[in-house]
Amino acid sequence: MKRLRFEYSAELTFSQNVSEHCFTLRCLPVSDGRQLIREPVYEIFPQNGRIWTSRDSFGNTLLCGRISEPHDVFSFRVSGKAEIINTRDISGFPAAVYGYSSPLTKPGEVIRKFYSENTPASNSQIDRAMELCNALYAAMKYEKGKTDVHTTAEEALEQGAGVCQDYAHIFLALCRLDGIRCRYVSGLAFESGETHAWTEVGSGSCWYGVDPANNRFIGENYIKICHGRDYSDCPIERGIYLGNSSGVQTVTSSVAEF
Amino acid sequence: MNTPVANSKEINELLARYGVKFGIYKNGSFHEQLFPFDAIPRIIPAADFAELEKGLIQRVDALNMFLRDVYSDKKIISDGVVPEDFVYSSTGFLQQCDGVLPPKGIYSHISGIDLVQAKDGVWYILEDNLRIPSGASYPLIARELCRMTSPDVFREAQVRDNRNYIALLRETMDYVNCGGINVILTPGRYNAAYFEHSYFAEKTGAALVQNSDLFVEDNILYLKDYQNGKTRVGAVYRRISDEYLDPLTFLPESLIGIPHIMDAYRAGNVALINAPGNGAADDKGIYYFVPKMIEYYLGEKAILQNAPTYLPFYENDRKYVLDNLEKLVIKDVSEAGGYGVVFGSDMTKEQLADWRKLISEQSRRFIAQEVIDFIDLPITDEQGNTTLHKADLRAFVLSGETTRVWCSGLTRFSRNVDSFVVNSSQGGGFKDTWVLSQE
Known part of the structure; x- marks a missing residue:
């Protein structure tokens, strides 16, 4: 603890x-x-x-x-x-709605193509999610000012750059294409600075925190503030x-x- | 009883003078137009209506049970009756309403069920309107005018009185009212049905309000008064659509909504008529499943039939649709008001090919139906000749303490003799609907 x-x-x-x-x-x-x-x-x-x-x-x-x-x-x-x-949220069985695309994570051609080129090979949902996370991390460049809060996952992946929110949205879109239930999280993660955005991947009766912008599971210093299907549910x-x-x-x- | 009321022209003049209008948006600007009235009524015999009444009550009860289920336990999904995909992929399903039980558990208080009668006399359900079905005021006011111009007809004909709609509406609002006054929320005079909003407010005694008249504090909705005071509102018959209702929950750019009204609703402090999220049940894709819902929730066979419908989402249905496209009607599930409806019989070879491609690619977006050869009703044209036009019937079903069918309805007819599209937004007209009290 x-x-x-x-x-x-x-x-x-x-x-x-x-x-x-x-x-x-x-x-x-x-x-x-x-x-x-x-x-x-x-x-x-x-x-x-x-x-x-x-x-x-x-x-x-x-x-x-x-x-x-x-x-x-x-x-x-x-x-x-x-x-x-x-290390994970054991409080609830992930609801079906988190398996469906939401306004900011609706996949377009770019995301579908990326998914078909990076379809995971693992069996477990968590391993599959982390494979997608790896592929996404390699394809994206962390850059401020290229996107705003209304940027969709599709737009962000197309330009190949964005911030934590964009990484989260693309990751959610990819996981949902793979049939994995997942949600968007806003929270605090750094000693100082701004708020952070990450995701939770549902598997079994648990939610696992995954931070796509840093390509890793969340650490012990992450505090969740709110969640939703994507940013637009929980500003x-x-x-x-x-x-x-x-x-x-x-x-x-x-x-x-x- | 072909022409019991022979005063079409006179009544249309009166309707114009009373301001009974219908607004439409065309090329981006707003036009008000008269909703042409034809005085030859549609007549429904007592026995026919009794059967319709039973079927409509059954259908609306099942639809209300479906809404309650999909926004709570979702048993109909886990029991495999409705595919999960059809609920969550529907634009009418609002996640923001999940887990919210409206006052008295009623979702669709005012349902407008569109029916057509085939030439063999069988009635078919065309669609369910559970969001903001409009149009009840037109036959109400037309009947009132007909009584004025032709009082004898109503003394002699055994027509059931339709003036109880106002009482039904008021009882429905009172039944779910959470404490406070009833209001009718209108987006304002540039709305297609503004006439109706003001008419119902005047008749039911509800306050006619716009968003700036209302505010929320501590999850309670209030009406402002002129002395900086406030009156609690217990029920809102809202005539603005879900996505504009609360800019802090739905579309942030909505200028006609009320901030925090969804918080007041979620807290159980105000009834919204109809409940937000009802689109989950009147989506054209969900329509296919309504007879199954009736069996699932009520353990009964559906009394009223759906038009034969195919879902390209299912492989067998898709094959049938692609093979028989030229005789089917295709509907876009996300469109309403007669938009997004195309007939295979009107398509050229190239268009048929394009549509086959589109349907294969976006199978969830469309439904296909057999074209029902529904009856023509006689219309008197401007020259006094009688011509035959396609017509449907919107029946109004009100759910309060019990579910009741208004013994009248809005009969709409197509503008052109050959057209099957009867929506008022597409330029058709309307008739009074007479339900006979005995054979």
């Missing part, structure tokens, strides 16, 4: 005031068969809004809120402790507001042993 302390904060700065700001945050990590979350604390600014919790159909905890008053900065901060009690922050304004987001996070 490993004990971790985590912190995550994000700040959205708007070019002009916005109002009637409604938001859904998937920023609270949930305890599962791999991680136990202790003493989670959150703060949201401005503080004059209404905040309440909800839950989505993927099992994520949501912080919902509505801030009517005009504001030009919106921020939230989450911290707490986590105990990593297992950490999603909001809608009144105001002709563009927002700039800065994110900081840290994970440390204690």
